[in-house]
Amino acid sequence: MNHPESLNTLNIEHTQLDTSTILEHVIQAWTALQTQQPLVQCITNSVAANYAANILLAAGASPAMIDNPFEAESFTQISGALSINLGTPTTEQVQAMQISAKTAHTHQVPWVLDPVGYGPVLKWRSDITDELLQFKPTVIRGNASEISTLAGNQVESKGVDSTLNSADVYAQAQVLLEHAECIAISGESDFIVSKAWDAVIQVNGGSYLQPKVTATGCALGALIAAYTAVTPPTIACIAAHVHFAIAGKLAFEKSQSVGSFNVAFIDHVHSLNADRIAEYADLQILKSR
Numbered sequence: 237m238n239h240p241e242s243l244n245t246l247n248i249e250h251t252q253l254d255t256s257t258i259l260e261h262v263i264q265a266w267t268a269l270q271t272q273q274p275l276v277q278c279i280t281n282s283v284a285a286n287y288a289a290n291i292l293l294a295a296g297a298s299p300a301m302i303d304n305p306f307e308a309e310s311f312t313q314i315s316g317a318l319s320i321n322l323g324t325p326t327t328e329q330v331q332a333m334q335i336s337a338k339t340a341h342t343h344q345v346p347w348v349l350d351p352v353g354y355g356p357v358l359k360w361r362s363d364i365t366d367e368l369l370q371f372k373p374t375v376i377r378g379n380a381s382e383i384s385t386l387a388g389n390q391v392e393s394k395g396v397d398s399t400l401n402s403a404d405v406y407a408q409a410q411v412l413l414e415h416a417e418c419i420a421i422s423g424e425s426d427f428i429v430s431k432a433w434d435a436v437i438q439v440n441g442g443s444y445l446q447p448k449v450t451a452t453g454c455a456l457g458a459l460i461a462a463y464t465a466v467t468p469p470t471i472a473c474i475a476a477h478v479h480f481a482i483a484g485k486l487a488f489e490k491s492q493s494v495g496s497f498n499v500a501f502i503d504h505v506h507s508l509n510a511d512r513i514a515e516y517a518d519l520q521i522l523k524s525r
Contacts, residue, residue, distance in 0.1 A: 253433060255519045258474060262517065263510045265467040265475040270296045274316030274465035278458050279303040279333050281323025281352065284451035288319075291455040294506035295479065297462035305331035312339040316465030318347035319458040320368065322354070322361045330364050337371040346464035346472075349373035349416070350457040355385045369415045374469050376412055377420040377457045380405040387411050406436050406522075417469040420460060422453055426477045427522075430470040437474055440518040441481030443488035445497045456480055474519070479508055482516045 275298045280288050285301050292299040302311040305328060312318055318340045320333050340347040351365040365386070378386065387408045406427040409419040419429040426439040446452045456476060463472035487500035 253435060253521060255521060258437070258471075258519060258521075259514060259517055261467070261471045262475045262478055263513050265463055265471050266479070266508065266510065266513060268466035269462060269475075272316075272466050273298050274462055275300060275314065276317050276319060276458060276462045276465065277302050277311055277315040277336065278319045278321070278461075279308075279329060279336060280319065280321040280350075280454055280458065281325075281451075284321060284323055284454035287449075287451040288321075288455040288458040290502060291505055292458055292462055294502050295459055295462060295508075297459075297465075299458070303329050303332050305335055308332040308335040309339045312336040312345055313343055315345055317461040318345055319350070319461035320347065320373075321350040321352055321454050321457055322365055323350075323352040323454060325361050325364060333364070333368060337368050337373070341371040346374040346461070346469070347371075348375045348377055348457050348461040348464065350377050350454060351382050351386055352378070352454070354378070354382045373416045374464050375418045375420055375460055375473055376416045377422070377460055377473075379453060380421055380423050383409050383412070383419060383421050418473045420473045420477065422456060422477075426481070428470065428473045428477065430473075432468070432470055436522040437470075438520040438522055439474065439477040439481055440520070441478075441516065442484035443497070445488060445492070445494055446480070446484045446501070448494045449498045449501070452480075478513060478517045478519070479505065481518065482508060482512055485516060486512075 273296055276292055278288055278299055278301050289299040318336055354362050354365055384405045389408055405421055406429055409429045412419050413431045417431050421427045428437040460473055460476040463475045483501050483504035486504045487497050490500045491497045
């Protein structure tokens, strides 16, 4: 297994933080993803499993949807990264989540926690999310409402959909850095709150049609996990969000209807390259925390 801490991107926090430097490291991360094709264990929801697997394959990673407690420990140990998504948890699947999260923490396998639907309405899964935090996820990823509620704020949710703007939440998310290295908040613009850099990175782009495609956010969590297998957490989060933002932007230029947009989106996830990253990536470095 390749350990991301061995890559040159780890040293970015000791250099001047600017968008051109970040993009160089994003391109390095994308190249590493294509070269290493990391094995990503996904414990995800029934709605998202097929789509997340297809996105990972299109992006260059190798997905494995191992989500039962009888295989969880041994498989997590050989994985490059782990993605845990609370979208439709079953009792047996939750057991697998707990085993895999503990194993990832023990064996230093990077992992991503996606607390879908976190809040008082869905208390059982929210309690499970709270328990999983003890195993120190590398990244916590969610929409604005989920992240705000996880950070301790009272938010009215609309099922598992966000009712907040991601730009209003990244300051609240800072308290979650006691549990994770990065907090990734998706929305009209995406925000990456980085412990290592003591900064917030805004990623622009994409399309308003992306939320109209089932499991897009869940698949983004899986892609973040794939990138954490080949590069440190902050760059992994930025690279995954840039990957999605560019694919969404280019897909919308090709099609403005949901069905054909989705096909074009997966095509552009697959066809991303260094030149397109350099041309289309839209980043902003916000004030340090």
